[in-house]
Amino acid sequence: MLTKVYGSAVFGVEATTITIEVNIDKGIGYHLVGLPDNAIKESNYRIAAALQNNGYKIPGKKLTINMAPADLRKEGSAYDLTLALGILSASGQIASENIDNYIIMGELSLDGSLQPIKGALPIAIKAKEEGFKGFILPAENAKEAAIVNGLEVYGIENIRQIIDFFDEKTPLERTIVDIKAEFQKNLDFPEFDFSDVKGQESIKRCMEIAAAGGHNIILIGPPGAGKTMLAKRLPSILPPMTLNEALEATKIHSVVGKTENIGLMSQRPFRSPHHTISSAALVGGGSYPQPGEISLSHNGVLFLDELPEFERRVLEVMRQPMEDREVTIARARFAVTYPSSFMLVASMNPSPGGYFNDPDAPVTSSPAEMQRYLGKISGPLLDRIDIHIEVTPVPFDKLSEERKGESSVAIRKxxxxxxxxxxxxxxDMEKVHYNAQMNTKQIREFCKLDDASKNLLKSAMERLNLSARAYDRILKVARTIADLENTEELNGNHISEAIQYRSLDREGWLG
Incomplete structure (x- = not known):
């Protein structure tokens, strides 16, 4: 008897429906074809034990199982439940009149319980597009898949539940998610709030400008000045995610299996990889490509603490994704593209010793050592960072103040x-949503200057020897400053403030 059941494979952040064809014939044997990897080839042992422990068995006949399309590589253990249901259906051990109405995925334990899978959200979106009635998967992934409206999602904990469902003995409980409630969760009560930050008013202003325009920012200061504390609070002042942004971010985290029991991501992601990270882990890659940290921070913040400590080769691979806001990983037979529209927040000490030309500092560094230290970061990478700001230690009288600073909720408004x-x-522009994404043509259109502002900017360009890219960065930041004031025209005040935020371009910064 021939039976068809349906699963799904995820490539990049998109899913492809996989048809599992199970044929039982005379003879003995178990043949699994269709480019399965080792995890799928080993599934027959897990399936046999799970079925036996629940009162069923793999029939002692010739089993041929094809995973179509046969020329597409399948990987992972998430097909266990699909294969098991196909075998039970083909051998007549369960009723299967409507089994082809569902996408079925899940990894089996030997006792028949289910382990969570990766990519539940992309699979659910594809199932809805292709007209499937429902999606049956492990209970831990049900909230994530239930984000998709118009698709029945059933989370199960044991294979026995799905067998009883198709035999019409016990109905399954449908998982329903209230998307509006998910969005409001923790929105007005962030874990890290700017009201906790003492002093640092100029730095808070910089962070507000960066958040308003989506600008990349680098914080330069000695140890203990508050660089990491400020960076962790940046997501709390970013605008709430739109539904599309939340879906995009959740899809990427779903692919790497980081969304169990959270449903839709309501908070913008904040990723802070260690400086020993490899280039493949940062931008994505591997034999079977997976998203890297820059994609996991899509629509959120990527924080690189102690930037010069990262390998220069690792930092350089970020340059193109920062411009294109997506990264393509190519292999001999296929290529996958992951979105990577993130805000980069970097921090660094001004010297190996941690202090900037301070004779009273516990550790001092010579100008040559400082130059060598800063030389670890390439000029083109620094050019792609819109705002450079120096962070100074907070004096005791500010630290000891009882008065709280302005809250993240107020700044976010x-x-x-x-x-x-x-x-x-x-x-009217498809790929531009905020000022940091403007290209040269759009900068010329929306950042027009009067004569006084032009002369001011010309003087700064010549004095600081700025590149054309730095010129564009200054105009973008000035446009954001004007937007915060709800002013259409740029003026000299906006330009002069934006120029102040190019610390690393200033002559004499290295002494």
Whole structure:
């Protein structure tokens, strides 16, 4: 008897439906074809034990199982449940009149319980597109898949539940997610709040500008000045994610299996990889490509602490994704593209000793040592960072103040208002949503200067020997400053403030 059941494979952040054809014939043997990897080839042992421990068995006949399309590589253990149901259906051990209405995925333990899978959200989206009635998967992934409206999602904990469901003995409980409630979760009560930050008003201003325009920022200062504390609080002032942004971020985290029991991501991601990270782990890669940290921070923040400690080769591979806001990983037979539209926040000490030309510092470094230290970061990478700002230690009288600073919720209101102006400005442009994404043509259109502002910027360009890319960065930041003031025209104040945020371009910075 021939039976067809349906599973799914994930490539990049998109899913492809896989048809599992199970044929039982005279003879003895178990033949699994269709380019399965080792994890799938080993599934017959897991399936046999799980079925036996639940009162069923693999029939002692010739079993031929094809995973179509046969020329597409399949990997992972998530097909265990699909294969087991196909075998039970083909051998007549369960009723299977409507089994082809469902996508079925799950990894089996030997007792028949289910382990979570990766990529539940992309699979659910594909199942909805192709007209399947429902999606049956492990209970830990059910909330994530239930984000997709119009698809029945059933989370199960044991293979026995799905057998009883198809035999019409016991119905399954459908998982339903309230997307609006997910969005509101923790929105007004962030874990890290700017009200906890003492002093540092100028740095908070920089962070507000960076958040309002989506600008990359680097914080330079001695140990203990508060660089990491400020960076961790940046997501709390970013505008709430739109539904599309939340779906994009959840899909990427789903592919790497980081979304169990959370449903839709309501908070912007914050990723902080260690400086020993490899280039493949940062941008994505591997024999079977997986998203890297820059994609996991899509629509959120990527924080690189102690930037010069990262290998230069690792940092250089970020340059193109920072410009294109996506990364393509190519292999001989296929290529996958992951989105990577993130805000880069980097921090660094001004010297190997950690202090900047301070004779009273516990450790001092010579100008040559400082130059060598900063030389670990390439000029083209620094050019792609819009805002450079020096962070100074907070004096004791500020630290000991009882008064709390301005809350993240209050700052976020101003940031959101500025982003709304930008959304209106770029509403007819497909790939531009905020100021940091503007290209040269758009900068010329939306960042027009009067004569006084032009002369001011010309003087700064000549004095600081800035590149053309740095020129564009200054105009983008000035545009954001004007948006925070709800001003359409740029003026000298906006330009002069934006120029201040190019610390690493200043002559004499290295002494």
């Amino acid at each position: 101003r940031v959101t208002a500025a982003r709304e102006l930008q959304s209106e400005r770029f509403k």
